[in-house]
Amino acid sequence: MLIDGQPADRIPVSDRGLQYGDGLFETIAVTDGEPRLWEAHMERLTQGEVRLGFPLQDKSLLLAEARELISDTKRGVLKLLLTRGSGGRGYRAPHDATPRRILTLHPWPDYPDAWFTAGIRLRVCETRIGRSRVLAGLKHLNRLEQVLARNEWDDPEIAEGLMLDENDLVVEGTQSNLFMLSEGCLSTPDLTDCGVAGVMRRLVLELANQLGIETVTKKLTLQEFKTGDALFITNSIMGICPVSELEERRFSVESIPERLVLSVQKQAFGKV
Amino acid sequence: MLIDGQPADRIPVSDRGLQYGDGLFETIAVTDGEPRLWEAHMERLTQGEVRLGFPLQDKSLLLAEARELISDTKRGVLKLLLTRGSGGRGYRAPHDATPRRILTLHPWPDYPDAWFTAGIRLRVCETRIGRSRVLAGLKHLNRLEQVLARNEWDDPEIAEGLMLDENDLVVEGTQSNLFMLSEGCLSTPDLTDCGVAGVMRRLVLELANQLGIETVTKKLTLQEFKTGDALFITNSIMGICPVSELEERRFSVESIPERLVLSVQKQAFGKV
Numbered sequence: 269m270l271i272d273g274q275p276a277d278r279i280p281v282s283d284r285g286l287q288y289g290d291g292l293f294e295t296i297a298v299t300d301g302e303p304r305l306w307e308a309h310m311e312r313l314t315q316g317e318v319r320l321g322f323p324l325q326d327k328s329l330l331l332a333e334a335r336e337l338i339s340d341t342k343r344g345v346l347k348l349l350l351t352r353g354s355g356g357r358g359y360r361a362p363h364d365a366t367p368r369r370i371l372t373l374h375p376w377p378d379y380p381d382a383w384f385t386a387g388i389r390l391r392v393c394e395t396r397i398g399r400s401r402v403l404a405g406l407k408h409l410n411r412l413e414q415v416l417a418r419n420e421w422d423d424p425e426i427a428e429g430l431m432l433d434e435n436d437l438v439v440e441g442t443q444s445n446l447f448m449l450s451e452g453c454l455s456t457p458d459l460t461d462c463g464v465a466g467v468m469r470r471l472v473l474e475l476a477n478q479l480g481i482e483t484v485t486k487k488l489t490l491q492e493f494k495t496g497d498a499l500f501i502t503n504s505i506m507g508i509c510p511v512s513e514l515e516e517r518r519f520s521v522e523s524i525p526e527r528l529v530l531s532v533q534k535q536a537f538g539k540v
Numbered sequence: 541m542l543i544d545g546q547p548a549d550r551i552p553v554s555d556r557g558l559q560y561g562d563g564l565f566e567t568i569a570v571t572d573g574e575p576r577l578w579e580a581h582m583e584r585l586t587q588g589e590v591r592l593g594f595p596l597q598d599k600s601l602l603l604a605e606a607r608e609l610i611s612d613t614k615r616g617v618l619k620l621l622l623t624r625g626s627g628g629r630g631y632r633a634p635h636d637a638t639p640r641r642i643l644t645l646h647p648w649p650d651y652p653d654a655w656f657t658a659g660i661r662l663r664v665c666e667t668r669i670g671r672s673r674v675l676a677g678l679k680h681l682n683r684l685e686q687v688l689a690r691n692e693w694d695d696p697e698i699a700e701g702l703m704l705d706e707n708d709l710v711v712e713g714t715q716s717n718l719f720m721l722s723e724g725c726l727s728t729p730d731l732t733d734c735g736v737a738g739v740m741r742r743l744v745l746e747l748a749n750q751l752g753i754e755t756v757t758k759k760l761t762l763q764e765f766k767t768g769d770a771l772f773i774t775n776s777i778m779g780i781c782p783v784s785e786l787e788e789r790r791f792s793v794e795s796i797p798e799r800l801v802l803s804v805q806k807q808a809f810g811k812v
Contacts, residue, residue, distance in 0.1 A: 269553060278550035279558065281541060281642055286551065286621075288683035289561030320684070321691055349558075352687075357649075359683060359690040359714055370553055377629075398670025398734065399706050402688055410682035411560035411631060412592070415624075416674055418631040419593055434671050434733075442631055461706075462670065 270371045273333050283368060285351030288359065289409040291367075292316040294467075296346040297505050298338045298373070299538055303346055305504065306331065308467045313350065316406045322352055322367050330369065337371050345374040345505055351409070377505060387512025387521045388427035390501070392490065393417040393442065397433045397462045405465040418442045428501055430490075430514070433462050438488045444503040445469035448496035449523055453482040455496075468502040468536065475531045498523035507536050542643045545605050555640060557623030560631065561681040563639075564588040566739075568618040569777050570610045570645070571810055575618055577776065578603065580739045585622065588678045594624055594639050602641065609643050617646040617777055623681070649777060659784025659793045660699035662771070664762065665689040665714065669705045669734045677737040690714045700773055702762075702786070705734050710760045716775040717741035720768035721795055725754040727768075740774040740808065747803045770795035779808050 269277050284290035294313055297304040310327045317324050330348065338346055349370040355362040395417035403410070417429050428441040438457050440446055445466040448455045454476050459465050476483050493499070499511035499519050508529050510521040533539040541549050556562035566585055569576040582599045589596050602620065610618055621642040627634040667689035675682065689701050700713040710729050712718055717738040720727045726748050731737050748755050765771070771783035771791050780801050782793040805811040 271553070277553055279553055281543070281549055281551055281621075281644060283558065284687075286555065286558045286623075287681070288687050289681055290684060290687050320688070349553075351558075359686045361687060361691050372553060395674050396672065398672030398675070400668065400670030400685060401706070402667050403670070403684060408684055409559070409561055410684045412562060412675060412680055412682045413672060414631045415556075415560050415562050415633060416592070419633050434673070 269373070270333050270337055270369075272369050273329075279368065279370065280354055282354040283351050284353065284356065284361070285349065285368070285409055289411075290320070290361070291349060291351035291409040292320070293350070293407055293409060294348045295504050296348060297537060298341050298344040298346050301335070301339050301341055303331070303334050303338065304536055304538070305467050305471065308470060309348075312407065312465065312467060313348070316408065317350070319402070319406060320352070320408070321361065322350070323365065325350065325367060325369065333369065333371055337373055341373060343376045345376060347372045347374060349409070379506065383427055383509050385521070387510040387519065388501070389425055389513045390441070390499070390511045391421060391426050391429050392515060393420055393429040393431050395420065395431065397431050397439050399433050399435065399461040401461055404462050405459050407464050414442045427509075432490060436489060438490055438493045439463040441501050444501035444506065444509075446493070447472065447500050447502065448488070448493055449498040450496045453484060455484045455486060455488065457488050458485050466503060468504050468507060468532075471535060472502055472508065472528070472532060475535065476528055479525070479527055479531060481525060481528060500524055504536070507532050541645070542605050542609055542641075544641055545601075551640065551642065552626055554626040555623050556625065556628065556633070557621065557640070557681055561683075562592070562633070563621060563623035563681040564592070565622070565679055565681060566620045567776050568606075568620060569809060570613050570616040570618050573607070573611050573613055575603070575606050575610065576808055576810070577739050577743065580742060581620075584679060584737065584739060585620070588680065589622070591674070591678060592624070592680070593633065594622070595637065597622065597639060597641065605641065605643055609645055613645060615648045617648060619644045619646060621681075651778065655699055655781050657793070659782040659791065660773070661697055661785045662713070662773070662783045663693060663698050663701050664787060665692055665701040665703050667692065667703065669703050669711045671705050671707065671733040673733055676734050677731050679736050686714045699781075704762060708761060710762055710765045711735040713773050716773035716778065716781075718765070719744065719772050719774065720760070720765055721770040722768045725756060727756045727758060727760065729760050730757050738775060740776050740779060740804075743807060744774055744780065744800070744804060747807065748800055751797070751799055751803060753797060753800060772796055776808070779804050
């Protein structure tokens with residue numbers, strides 16, 4: 269674990285990340301000592317810095333620190349947490365804020381192989397996502413809605429929960445983005461009003477376009493989403509993971525274009 | 541500063557308060573070595589514990605720790621922060637979570653006397669509050685919207701910002717609740733969908749009722765709110781603070797019933 273480049277595992281109570289969730293994070297796949305999709309993660313982090321009014325971090329310093337931490341890691345998960353640092357009077361941020369960089373390394377999650385071959389069960393969460401345009405798209409530290417949604421179920425047979433917003437629109441999974449394939453067209457919920465604009469979501473859209481697969485970003489109700497020929501979820505660690513079951517509907521895993529899955533695996537994890 | 545009853549000023553990076561804003565807080569006025577409105581603060585904290593699924597803390601232990609910290613304090617602000625503690629896999633909380641209690645003591649803010657005699661200027665923030673019923677009312681650690689709203693202005697002549705929700709309804713100030721007096725009736729925004737149910741807000745409603753002042757909790761648009769004969773803001777440290785100006789409208793400070801202000805001061809701060 270590195271805090272501002274130094275080995276450490278504690279932060280001051282005054283840190284605004286703790287006090288207000290005033291910060292951002294990135295969850296980055298590591299293979300063979302390298303952070304994957306680094307540029308895309310840094311672009312999203314920069315968007316967050318701009319939107320929250322943080323001074324911009326030197327991304328080459330972040331990369332050097334990341335490499336120091338993960339140099340011996342064959343396969344793992346790097347979590348990069350950036351808070352606004354300490355200080356300020358109440359909610360008001362200090363003008364001269366010095367953000368705090370926290371890098372932690374975690375084991376690769378033991379997702380069952382069957383998730384990727386047979387697909388996962390997806391449930392619909394009762395916890396809604398509040399629509400908050402100013403925070404939409406960002407991977408910020410205000411994640412109580414996701415915590416409450418994930419705590420709704422214990423059944424290990426259910427891999428992920430789908431979250432709706434307060435207007436009954438499909439947004440995302442608790443820790444993933446959602447895609448629907450319908451008559452060859454790939455759709456994913458519009459995230460203008462809420463939700464995390466995942467790095468893997470972006471990669472999937474880009475690669476689908478390159479492969480000539482039509483893509484659409486739009487408002488989707490749960491009923492529309494369930495009419496898909498195939499559904500899948502994405503995040504930076506899973507890549508693409510097919511959905512086999514959502515409420516009363518069953519979905520065919522085979523309808524997901526293999527060339528898209530392989531292309532994503534290659535770009536995201538270096539698998540050939 | 542006390543963490544779990546011990547003098548300390550750092551928490552583990554693994555704390556879910558930092559990772560996800562998975563926690564609650566209370567900002568408590570201290571006078572003559574005593575926390576004020578302790579029971580009301582503990583009732584709200586308990587509601588938060590129940591809603592977030594925390595094991596309930598022993599409130600007498602919290603009181604003992606608070607008293608230890610503030611025993612020599614003539615006048616100050618006690619911040620009590622309660623996180624879910626460390627652990628869990630991702631957003632999912634551990635079944636055996638051990639919440640972390642963080643008590644910090646801060647100086648009384650130097651609010652100008654004129655705020656209370658002549659009233660404050662209130663502005664309307666651009667940052668909206670997302671409607672999220674599952675979190676509504678709680679004083680939780682997901683406060684990025686308030687941080688962004690408070691960062692909208694620098695002018696020290698403006699004391700507070702009014703926040704609207706995504707449906708254009710008045711919710712609260714960045715760090716206060718809002719009240720409108722109109723033809724002798726005291727109205728405050730309904731907080732079913734979002735906002736913090738302030739301890740001082742509750743006290744003001746209770747005391748107004750005791751004094752025979754009609755009170756209403758309802759949905760309020762900005763236009764309606766501006767039609768008030770008088771406006772004021774409340775929080776646990778300020779008590780009642782009158783508003784003299786909101787956009788093009790000027791408000792009379794004298795219309796706020798003195799018996800209500802005195803009654804609140806006595807209950808909240810022991811002033812007679």
